[in-house]
Amino acid sequence: MTAATTSAPVTTRPGAPKPKTRTSVAGPLSQHHFVLRRLHSLSGIVPVGLFVIGHLFTNAQMIWQDNGETFQHEVEFIHSIPALLFIEIALWSAIAFHAGLGLYYTFSGKGNVAAYSYGDNIRYSLQRWTGVIALVFIFFHIATLRWRWDILGLWDTPFYYKGYSVPGMEEQFPALANVPLSAPLTAYALQYSVWVALLYLVGVVAVVFHWSNGLWTAAISWGLTISTGAMKKWGYVCIGLFVALMVFFGAAFVGSLRYDFDAMTPQQKAATLFTVGDGQWAFDDKERLETDLASIGMEAVLLPPEDADETGAAGDERPIVEPSETPGVADDAADHGGDAAH
Amino acid sequence: MIAPATPKTFKVRIKRQDGRDQPAYWQEFEVERRPSQNIIAVLQQIAANPVTTAGEQVEPVVWDSGCLEEVCGSCTMVINGHVRQSCSALVPDLLEDADDNTITVEPMTKFPVVRDLFVDRQRMFDNLVKVKAWVPIDGTHDLGEGPKESPEKQQERYAISRCMTCGCCLEACPQFTLDNDFLGAQAIAQAYYFNEHETGKKLKGERLEALAGPGGVADCGNAQNCVKVCPKEIPLTEAIAKAGRQLTVHAVKKFFTGK
Numbered sequence: 001m002t003a004a005t006t007s008a009p010v011t012t013r014p015g016a017p018k019p020k021t022r023t024s025v026a027g028p029l030s031q032h033h034f035v036l037r038r039l040h041s042l043s044g045i046v047p048v049g050l051f052v053i054g055h056l057f058t059n060a061q062m063i064w065q066d067n068g069e070t071f072q073h074e075v076e077f078i079h080s081i082p083a084l085l086f087i088e089i090a091l092w093s094a095i096a097f098h099a100g101l102g103l104y105y106t107f108s109g110k111g112n113v114a115a116y117s118y119g120d121n122i123r124y125s126l127q128r129w130t131g132v133i134a135l136v137f138i139f140f141h142i143a144t145l146r147w148r149w150d151i152l153g154l155w156d157t158p159f160y161y162k163g164y165s166v167p168g169m170e171e172q173f174p175a176l177a178n179v180p181l182s183a184p185l186t187a188y189a190l191q192y193s194v195w196v197a198l199l200y201l202v203g204v205v206a207v208v209f210h211w212s213n214g215l216w217t218a219a220i221s222w223g224l225t226i227s228t229g230a231m232k233k234w235g236y237v238c239i240g241l242f243v244a245l246m247v248f249f250g251a252a253f254v255g256s257l258r259y260d261f262d263a264m265t266p267q268q269k270a271a272t273l274f275t276v277g278d279g280q281w282a283f284d285d286k287e288r289l290e291t292d293l294a295s296i297g298m299e300a301v302l303l304p305p306e307d308a309d310e311t312g313a314a315g316d317e318r319p320i321v322e323p324s325e326t327p328g329v330a331d332d333a334a335d336h337g338g339d340a341a342h
Numbered sequence: 343m344i345a346p347a348t349p350k351t352f353k354v355r356i357k358r359q360d361g362r363d364q365p366a367y368w369q370e371f372e373v374e375r376r377p378s379q380n381i382i383a384v385l386q387q388i389a390a391n392p393v394t395t396a397g398e399q400v401e402p403v404v405w406d407s408g409c410l411e412e413v414c415g416s417c418t419m420v421i422n423g424h425v426r427q428s429c430s431a432l433v434p435d436l437l438e439d440a441d442d443n444t445i446t447v448e449p450m451t452k453f454p455v456v457r458d459l460f461v462d463r464q465r466m467f468d469n470l471v472k473v474k475a476w477v478p479i480d481g482t483h484d485l486g487e488g489p490k491e492s493p494e495k496q497q498e499r500y501a502i503s504r505c506m507t508c509g510c511c512l513e514a515c516p517q518f519t520l521d522n523d524f525l526g527a528q529a530i531a532q533a534y535y536f537n538e539h540e541t542g543k544k545l546k547g548e549r550l551e552a553l554a555g556p557g558g559v560a561d562c563g564n565a566q567n568c569v570k571v572c573p574k575e576i577p578l579t580e581a582i583a584k585a586g587r588q589l590t591v592h593a594v595k596k597f598f599t600g601k
Contacts, residue, residue, distance in 0.1 A: 030556040034593065037560035108524075109517040109563055115423050116514050116567045124516055124565030217564040220579070223587020227580055 047094040060248040062255030068183020130206040137203030187259030212242035266292035357448040381428035405459040415508025425513040469529035489540035504574040511568035523557035527568035531581035
């Protein structure tokens, strides 16, 4: 019997207690440990990462102060992609897989930045923190803007107006059909509260860091960068990607915060107000808003009466027809003209 | 003008533990300064007169050591919060960085404490067994000349051969804990070392299977503390990356050929 074929027993020192069984990071999935870890790496880079690049680049179009035309064009392009639902499902599966395993792996280690405050070690801990922050942020982002959940009554803004417009609006007011709303509604979401803007800032920095740093570590894990020099060079590429994506985000962020609601067309103004409810605060030029709405005969429908504050009836004047109402009900309301503004 | 005199003594705080799974506690000792003093010498001074600064007569501190020239790895401890060998940790250097004329000495935290500063580093040797870190010849018969080794490969492997199984890389690793099963830089680097040995290659497949399993290379979180604390300056992160490359190639081959 040679040493090669001996599976040598694990030795213990005389008097030493039995070695305790160690919890494996792989746990019940240990048979497929290696494949799962590589898929975890891949699922972060390819579907999620590539989508985020496209997403941030599209959003960057908000920087052109062209009343959101470029941005709208990009959004419509994305919505024109065939089988978008499959892409969405693929993305969700990738995020769920990546996040599920990621959380599992995160708690297998124990950060020690205090004792060993090297840059690489700080990034090891940051990678885990930003992963958790990114997960919370992405959920909040999708839940509010895509699924239109009103989480804790914080913020109720639709993401894309086609398919998410207030039920019945187009039937009541054919003039408001197909009004481009992607830019104003995105801008509205960010201008809504400084906390929302802050959430986006922190959330996107976390996502972008997590992705670019993940790209750096993945190159080592897959055995692409096998020398210290190569790791360093690839690190510069990852920093470049981080900066580029942050520039895209910066453009979207600044563009959204500086978006000029006053410059919109009367139809856009009416449709925005219809969709978001009490949205008058977004308009600096109230006179122009009134004139614009009057020019398409919608002032009475969308603006609360002057004495709304005194009667405390402002809430009731919200022009929103609750999304839970069926289109049929809205149609009935349309028959009664002005009564639609419940 | 008289330059401020260097204090004749300094304090040492030692984290002690009476036995396995016993609670840890701190004790402080005052030690006389001597020329070229290292931490082992300090521990010997304490052993000669084990009285704490509180005036309590205590058991001498237990520690592990061997060569006293930084090649055996057995006297590795956490000194002033940093893992290193106590034989090469010199008092003047340590006091230079200490703010209150005090040096702290603790046992490593990633291995079970046997007593005081003496830890059980068995896990590292078990891991070497797991990854079959040896050349498979048993010496029972003459195998003739071995295969040729290129000088470049020799150079590369020599750097990794300097490993003394001290455990610094594992102590500093955030991914290596007392409870999980991560192999860590030491065993991964040694697996790569023997994979690159012309005769050691015979076991490459078996080693890669071990490295692909739970606790293997894929668990590395690339914090890269290992390479920074390694007293032998072994390019551990490069060895881990190269083992990762071997695994990628191995997995692709296995996927398409089934073996």
